[in-house]
Amino acid sequence: MKADSGVFDALIIGGGPAGVSCAVWLARLGFRPALLEARAHIGGLCHDNPFLDEWNASLPGMTGPQVADNLALSLDQAQVPVWLNSPVQSVAPTAYGFEVAGFGLAGPWRARHIVLATGVRARPLHAADNAKGSEPVPEGVLVGPGAHIVAQDFNGKRVAVLGGGDNAFENALYATEHGAHSVHVYARSVRAQQQFVRKVPPGCVSVGGYRVDAGARSINGVPYDLILVFYGWEPCVRFADALGLHRSAQGFVATDTPTAQTSFPGVYAIGEVAQRQHPCVVTALADGVTAAKAMQAKIEAGS
Numbered sequence: 334m335k336a337d338s339g340v341f342d343a344l345i346i347g348g349g350p351a352g353v354s355c356a357v358w359l360a361r362l363g364f365r366p367a368l369l370e371a372r373a374h375i376g377g378l379c380h381d382n383p384f385l386d387e388w389n390a391s392l393p394g395m396t397g398p399q400v401a402d403n404l405a406l407s408l409d410q411a412q413v414p415v416w417l418n419s420p421v422q423s424v425a426p427t428a429y430g431f432e433v434a435g436f437g438l439a440g441p442w443r444a445r446h447i448v449l450a451t452g453v454r455a456r457p458l459h460a461a462d463n464a465k466g467s468e469p470v471p472e473g474v475l476v477g478p479g480a481h482i483v484a485q486d487f488n489g490k491r492v493a494v495l496g497g498g499d500n501a502f503e504n505a506l507y508a509t510e511h512g513a514h515s516v517h518v519y520a521r522s523v524r525a526q527q528q529f530v531r532k533v534p535p536g537c538v539s540v541g542g543y544r545v546d547a548g549a550r551s552i553n554g555v556p557y558d559l560i561l562v563f564y565g566w567e568p569c570v571r572f573a574d575a576l577g578l579h580r581s582a583q584g585f586v587a588t589d590t591p592t593a594q595t596s597f598p599g600v601y602a603i604g605e606v607a608q609r610q611h612p613c614v615v616t617a618l619a620d621g622v623t624a625a626k627a628m629q630a631k632i633e634a635g636s
């Protein structure tokens with residue numbers, strides 16, 4: 334559903350599972366939320382997940398894009414006003430709450446509460462790995478998950494995967510299943526689920542430090558056709574810098590555990606942007622509920 338801008342009880346920034354859940358709950362609780370999403374579709378990282386979502390016990394057998402479609406349907410059924418293609422670029426406190434603006438957007442939008450649900454993005458190859466973050470990503474180096482992985486031709490390619498989490502192992506299996514000549518995982522430590530780790534032959538995993546030469550496309554001197562990078566995430570919150578939000582030791586937005594409120598009163602952070610729990614669809618959905626219920630309590634108490 335689309336709607337005119339105005340003063341809302343809450344503006345939710347980000348249309349992944351965390352933001353959608355929060356918006357739907359607020360609408361169902363009788364409040365007036367609106368949601369701003371930078372991309373052309375709802376679903377966040379779910380939309381980029383070509384695999385079956387096996388972590389969601391209530392929706393077995395669904396792929397990421399199917400989960401994303403369901404999120405969009407939930408917004409529609411709860412009649413939440415949504416603006417797509419609307420990247421937020423600033424959040425400013427005002428006398429009545431907050432004003433949100435973005436380049437080329439029809440706003441500004443005004444709201445009593447702000448919910449940051451903008452997720453994370455992959456950090457560029459780290460300086461410690463012999464490539465400066467500001468340099469363009471060299472050819473043959475794919476950073477983070479998404480459509481570029483699905484579009485990649487792995488046939489006959491020698492692939493190195495950097496990272497020790499679920500994403501690294503799941504995408505290593507994806508490259509193998511899509512015809513890669515060989516796939517080697519380099520992980521400083523292995524944190525991925527055993528269901529993925531078990532499927533990668535132990536000889537194809539190196540645990541410990543490693544040296545990347547992104548330009549020469551080699552790891553520890555071994556050349557590869559493709560290097561897939563799945564480590565190092567940073568929260569997407571630069572647009573909220575003016576609020577001076579407290580951060581966790583890892584750089585995520587720090588929040589109060591029972592309410593998801595940030596160090597700035599009236600501003601909430603949920604899902605991966607705050608990394609309050611293990612990042613996945615279910616915890617993001619739960620986080621949305623936590624923030625919605627905290628806002629309900631605050632609004633009904635008249636504060």
Ligand SMILES: Cc1cc2nc3c(=O)[nH]c(=O)nc-3n(C[C@H](O)[C@H](O)[C@H](O)COP(=O)(O)OP(=O)(O)OC[C@H]3O[C@@H](n4cnc5c(N)ncnc54)[C@H](O)[C@@H]3O)c2cc1C
Pocket residue numbers: 346347348349350351352369370371372375376377378379381382383384385386387388389419420421422450451452453478479500569572603604605606612613614615617
């Ligand atoms: C390949 C892959 C496979 C996965 N598999 C699973 C799985 O099987 N099961 C599972 O439970 N989890 C899975 N996950 C993880 C899960 O998708 C994430 O944990 C979840 O989507 C996080 O939700 P979120 O709402 O916090 O953030 P996101 O899903 O990242 O959503 C954030 C949204 O905010 C938007 N945004 C960012 N900045 C702005 C801005 N300035 N203005 C407006 N909008 C903005 C983004 O465009 C995005 O739509 C997978 C992730 C990937 C990448």
